[in-house]
Amino acid sequence: MIFGPRIELKTPAELQVMHRAGQLTRQVLAAARSAAVPGATTAEVAAAAEHVIVAAGARSNFKGYQGFPAVVCISVNEEIVHGIPGPRTLEAGDLVSIDGGAIVEGFHGDSALTMIVGGDDAGSAADRELSAATEQAMWAGIASFAIGTRVSDIGDAIDDFVTERFPHLGLVEEFTGHGIGTAMHMAPEVLNYRARSNGPKIKAGMCLAIEPMLTRGGGETVTLDDDWTAVTADGSRASHWEHSVARHVDGVWVLTAEDGGAAGLSPFGITPVPPAG
Numbered sequence: 001m002i003f004g005p006r007i008e009l010k011t012p013a014e015l016q017v018m019h020r021a022g023q024l025t026r027q028v029l030a031a032a033r034s035a036a037v038p039g040a041t042t043a044e045v046a047a048a049a050e051h052v053i054v055a056a057g058a059r060s061n062f063k064g065y066q067g068f069p070a071v072v073c074i075s076v077n078e079e080i081v082h083g084i085p086g087p088r089t090l091e092a093g094d095l096v097s098i099d100g101g102a103i104v105e106g107f108h109g110d111s112a113l114t115m116i117v118g119g120d121d122a123g124s125a126a127d128r129e130l131s132a133a134t135e136q137a138m139w140a141g142i143a144s145f146a147i148g149t150r151v152s153d154i155g156d157a158i159d160d161f162v163t164e165r166f167p168h169l170g171l172v173e174e175f176t177g178h179g180i181g182t183a184m185h186m187a188p189e190v191l192n193y194r195a196r197s198n199g200p201k202i203k204a205g206m207c208l209a210i211e212p213m214l215t216r217g218g219g220e221t222v223t224l225d226d227d228w229t230a231v232t233a234d235g236s237r238a239s240h241w242e243h244s245v246a247r248h249v250d251g252v253w254v255l256t257a258e259d260g261g262a263a264g265l266s267p268f269g270i271t272p273v274p275p276a277g
């Protein structure tokens with residue numbers, strides 16, 4: 001991804017629109033998750049997500065983006081990200097990452113989750129651990145955004161969390177988080193690992209998509225011939241979690257979470273605060 005130099009800072013009124021876009025995005029993912037049952041095709045899962053966007057009178061920010069053909073990415077098992085929905089039939093125990101978004105009044109939402117088809121009990125303990133670790137790493141990054149001073153603090157927090165708690169899992173460095181607002185991908189780039197650069201300062205009005213990806217093997221990736229689907233080089237399973245998050249004058253608010261991030265941030269001693277409306 002290529003990010004421009006300008007970091008877009010939102011006004012309180014714009015953050016309210018961002019929140020609406022985030023909540024629609026949450027509903028899109030919820031519909032896709034409900035549709036991702038044993039026997040369903042990934043195209044059928046995408047159709048359920050698209051129905052929510054159309055019914056809301058909104059627009060997809062995925063479909064047509066650089067030619068991507070669907071409103072969500074659906075990545076199965078060893079697929080890390082950018083999986084194209086199609087005729088593949090889901091089976092109980094498959095590990096599926098769903099990444100999607102929506103545009104409301106010109107502002108974007110973006111979020112991702114990982115699930116086990118057929119419910120957690122249908123999957124392996126290793127897959128349950130992988131998904132939980134990725135989700136917790138995301139919250140570690142969000143907590144750092146809430147209290148940190150530079151965007152690089154987020155990658156430091158994710159890297160430290162994985163290294164200390166789950167050293168046997170692979171941390172994907174090829175794909176990163178990003179700024180979000182009047183475009184889906186904007187400056188700044190949000191790394192998921194510790195780097196030498198300090199990154200830009202965190203400022204009120206900044207909105208970021210924070211999205212770590214972990215694997216049960218190494219962090220190396222390969223892109224398939226469709227020029228979209230990224231898979232693990234070693235064939236290990238992968239997980240992807242993402243939220244769009246706003247930092248404002250009064251605190252932090254997770255735009256794509258139903259509770260604003262209260263449950264996820266509670267272990268870090270952080271209480272999210274909705275932006276003033």
